[in-house]
Amino acid sequence: MSELLRLLDVRQEADADSWSGAAAGPAGKRAYGGQLAAQTLAAACRTVPADRPPTNMHLQFLRAGDAATPVRYTVTRVYDGRTAATRRVDSYQGERLLTTASVSFAATLPGPEHGHRGSPPGDPETLARTGPAGPAPSLPLDELDIRISDTGTGTGFVRRLWWRTTVRLPDDPLVHTLIAVYVTDVYMIDPALRVHGHSMAARTHRSGTTDTAIWLHRPVRADRWNLLETSSPAAARGRGVVTGSLIGVDGAIAATLVQEGLIAERE
Numbered sequence: 713m714s715e716l717l718r719l720l721d722v723r724q725e726a727d728a729d730s731w732s733g734a735a736a737g738p739a740g741k742r743a744y745g746g747q748l749a750a751q752t753l754a755a756a757c758r759t760v761p762a763d764r765p766p767t768n769m770h771l772q773f774l775r776a777g778d779a780a781t782p783v784r785y786t787v788t789r790v791y792d793g794r795t796a797a798t799r800r801v802d803s804y805q806g807e808r809l810l811t812t813a814s815v816s817f818a819a820t821l822p823g824p825e826h827g828h829r830g831s832p833p834g835d836p837e838t839l840a841r842t843g844p845a846g847p848a849p850s851l852p853l854d855e856l857d858i859r860i861s862d863t864g865t866g867t868g869f870v871r872r873l874w875w876r877t878t879v880r881l882p883d884d885p886l887v888h889t890l891i892a893v894y895v896t897d898v899y900m901i902d903p904a905l906r907v908h909g910h911s912m913a914a915r916t917h918r919s920g921t922t923d924t925a926i927w928l929h930r931p932v933r934a935d936r937w938n939l940l941e942t943s944s945p946a947a948a949r950g951r952g953v954v955t956g957s958l959i960g961v962d963g964a965i966a967a968t969l970v971q972e973g974l975i976a977e978r979e
Contacts, residue, residue: 714852714855714879714880715852715855716852716855716856716877716879716891716894717879717881717887718734719733719734719736719747719750719751719852719894720750720751720754720887720890720891720894721734721754722751722754722755722758722785724758725784727786729759729786729787729788729789730784730785730786730787731751731754731755731758731784731785731787732782732783732784732785733747733748733751733754733755733782733783733784733785733803734782735778735779735780735781735782735783736779736780736849736850736851737779737780737850738779738780738850739778739779739780740778740779740780741778741779741780741849741850742776742777742778742779742849742920743776743777743778743779743781743783743810743849744779744849744850744851744897745773745897745920745921745924746893746894746895746896746897746898747850747894748771748773748777748783748803748810748811749769749771749811749813749893749894749897749924749926750890750891750893750894751783751785751803752769752771752785752801752803752811752813752815753766753769753815753889753890753893754886754890755785755787755801756769756787756799756801756813756815756817757815757817757886758787759787759789759799760797760799760817762886763819764795764796764797764817764818764819765817765818765820765885765886765889765928766815766816766817766889766928767816767817767818767927767928768815768816768925768926768927768928769813769814769815769816769893769925769926770813770814770923770924770925771811771812771813771923771924771925772811772812772813772922772923773810773811773920773921773922773923773924774809774810774811774812775808775809775810776810776920777803777805777808777810778805779849779850781805782805783803783804783805783810784803784804784805785801785802785803785804786801786802786803786804787799787800787801788800788801788802790814795818795819795821796816796817796818796819797816797817797818798814798815798816798817799814799815799817800812800813800814800815801813801814801815827929827930827964827965828962828963828964828965829959829963829964829965830963831961831962831963832939832941832959832961832963833872834861834872834874836859836874836937836939839859839860839861839874840859841857841858841859842858842859842860843858844858844860844898844899845860845862845871845873845899845902845911845912845913846899846902846911846912846913847913848898851898854878855877855878855879856875856876856877856878856895857875857876857877857878858873858874858875858895858898859873859874859875860872860873860874861874862906865909866907867907867944869903869906869907869943869944870903870941870942870943871902871903871906871940871941871942871943872939872940872941873898873939873940873941873942874937874938874939874940875895875937875938875940876934876935876936876937876938877891877934877935880935881934881935885931885932887934888931888932888933888934888935889928889931889932891932891934892932892934892938892958892966892967893926895934895940896926896940896956896958896967896969897921897924897971899912899913900921900924900940900942900954900956900969900971900973901919901920901921901952901954901971901972901973901974901975902919903942903943903944903954904944904947904952904953904954904973904975905917905919905952905975906944907944907947907952910975916977916978917975917976917977917978918974918975918976918977918978919973919974919975919976920973920974921971921972921973922951922972922973922974923971923972923973924969924970924971924972925969925970925971926967926968926969927967927968927969928966928967929965929966929967929968930960930964930965930966930967931966932958932960932966932967933960936960936961937960937961938958938959938960938961938966939958939959939960939961940956940957940958940959940969941956941957941959942954942955942956942957942969943955943956947975950974950975950976950977951972951973951974951975951976952972952973952975953970953971953972954969954970954971954972954973955968955969955970955971956968956969956970956971957969
């Protein structure tokens with residue numbers, strides 16, 4: 713099994729609605745937020761029939777976790793209807809509550825559709841393999857191909873992050889969704905600093921995700937090119953908001969994302 717798939721394969725504990733997520737390491741480093749988000753979604757999905765895929769997740773980061781310690785996820789079955797379901801998921805290391813999230817599920821129903829942009833700008837194959845825009849957390853970068861092509865400055869700054877996996881993946885749509893959630897937290901709050909000429913990599917500001925939400929519109933193929941396009945519409949009080957779209961190579965918007973993060977000046 714690849715390292716990426718191992719990290720997303722939560723294991724059931726003695727309690728039927730309690731799951732354990734593997735640690736990525738190293739010791740003493742802060743746990744990667746994308747891993748907590750993806751494992752949260754994986755735990756919630758284990759309690760819902762496969763004919764009701766996830767439609768959205770809203771997750772709040774309460775405390776920093778230790779990257780070398782496994783995380784326990786407890787799932788509360790908030791609602792089960794004929795075509796929809798809702799779960800609450802809390803994550804812990806020991807007795808420390810790290811995150812709390814709500815996840816919604818719904819059966820696929822016929823209805824009007826929109827959200828196709830046409831071909832995304834640029835060709836990722838012509839870009840150099842850059843990796844994340846800064847020192848990455850504990851990511852299996854040998855299993856992820858990340859290429860960045862930013863545009864604009866100031867309030868016109870746009871982060872264009874192309875990504876795909878480089879390992880063989882099963883056809884299970886949930887696996888591809890989990891990987892997408894995992895990747896989308898890679899320095900996503902950075903555009904809120906870039907508007908002002910700063911960056912998370914420079915460490916001139918205290919930065920980190922405080923709140924993230926994702927709406928899942930269409931299936932994702934993690935082993936094909938995907939474009940995460942993000943920008944920051946507003947920042948104040950030491951916090952910034954970033955909005956984004958996850959777009960396939962066919963131009964279809966697969967997900968919409970909103971993230972709030974800390975961007976406070978260091979004392």
